[in-house]
Amino acid sequence: MTEKWKKEWFSNIRGDVLSGIVVALALIPEAIAFSIIAGVDPMVGLYASFTMAVVIAFAGGRPGMISAATGAMALLMLPLVKEHGLNYLFAATLLTGIIQIIFGVFKIAKLMRFIPRAVMIGFVNALAILIFMAQVPHFIGISTMTYVFVAITLVIVYVVPKFIKSIPAPLIAIIVLTIVAIYSDVELRTVGDLGTITQSLPTFFIPDVPLTFETLSIIFPYSIALAIVGLLESLLTSSIVDDMTGTESDKNKEARGQGIANIVTGFFGGMAGCAMIGQSVINVKSGGRGRLSTFIAGIFLMFLIIVLGDLVVQIPMPVLAGIMIMVCIGTFDWSSFSYLRKAPKSDAVVMLATVSIVVATHDLSKGVIAGVILSAIFFAAKISKIKVTKRNVNQNLVFDVEGQLFFASVEGFVDSFDFTVKQSNIIIDFSNSHIWDDSAVGAIDKVVMKYQESGNTVTIKGLNTTSQKLVDKLSIYDDSHAKLGTH
């Protein structure tokens, strides 16, 4: 146990410390921008990023993955903050954590396999679109200088990394352009116009909400959505980190860890968070592998806020908006366009439906749930296609059944038989079929009886063992007396 603990924490000290610092620098702009998306003070996102990262370093199931305040979560909480205020957000964050721990205990990670990739692709794309839409009010139609600053920011974040690799380009953009804005008298909105920064460590407090059923009914819908979206993004991120590092991780432990981190975050005045795909990729790319990298990212982030808090409020909003546009471009799955052309039509529809529902409702969880249901329906429709072909073999009439026989396919099954046949030997061959449930057996009964009524003899053959068992248990067709008795 200690052996494993040592390995997860201290097997890559130099790489982890350096990458942790890089991640902390890259986290600052995002944490501030996501706070603004959620409609809260920048401190709420910064505190959340600090506590999430530090707690998940200990409690998470995927070493080297970065968790903090995220866009996916921020988008969900905006209506709650608007209508009920900050304390309800903290309470909802606590409840999110509790729900996630329950999910972890009941091994919900396994259910991830049931979420089709079309839905996951839709999730990622919808997230990118929503974050972009949230930036629009910060740069469209404000002033010419705003456009100029957004443009310069984009140039910096895409060009500078070709030459300077050690410092994250977004941070360079922020430092340079904040200085330019301060010394050049340009009229720009700043982070300070949207909230305040306090240069202190977060403190423990119990959210100031009445402990009533009403409170619970307000926060519960938000918490369940936050819990689902948080776990979805965290488990997707952990699969990506697993693949990038060629190692395994404990998904259920990660779900539990996310829960613990959110509970702590709620008590320390932070907003609910989850794992971040972008930051985790940055961490692995910069050499981070162990838990230490996540821990350092959190600690160093807090250190920077305490030291540089005064400057943070002076960051021009267009610079932040520019950085978020870059995050959107990085988040969006550009191979989706070729996916839309190559994937089966039903998958493409599921993906587009997921995106549209999220964009319409601004709620990622609704899109995911709708996408899962839609693809389940498509799946049922696909496998409920059943084919019955008729052929003549030595005076016998053979019907070959091909496909899955269950409640959704019985109607098509019964309809595909030719009931005008009289006085002949009929064989129904189920070699290429499987009988799944009571309604399937009922349908076979119906077909056999109908044929028997018009004087045919019917033989069933080719049932596989499980199908045969089900038919033997439920069927009444071969008990001709029972059948005759009913008439």
Add this chain to the structure above:
Amino acid sequence: MYKKILLAADGSENSLRAAEEAVKVASLDKQCVIEIVYIVNFTKSRSEVLHAQGKEELELSRRKKLESVEKLLKSHEHSYRINIMHGEPGPTIVEYANKEQFDLVVIGSRGLNSLQEMVLGSVSHKVVKRANCPVLIVK
């Protein structure tokens, strides 16, 4: 003669031609082993995970990319191994080749994406500069 050959492959036309040359060199010595190394870079990793339903499908889709190269080696009845690694292609190939002391690295002159090459510099060029063994670049 060459006993251990590293064949860097990404499933492109170029890497298939590189494989042909690797087979020619390897046929000089019965004991020579070819190791096919396929590098999944970090950015690709993200979209491949997203597009695969589970780990098994992910692995299958990568093996499929190497299918043509694998077929070629099989048809020459040459012993080979496949190694899928993660990281930036250039440095990862160099590090692995040097660590495992390969006798020869065979690599295509250009991979799948010429735009990427313009921005990041060519992988084969990086390998030539920093590998400790002879490098065969196939046009």
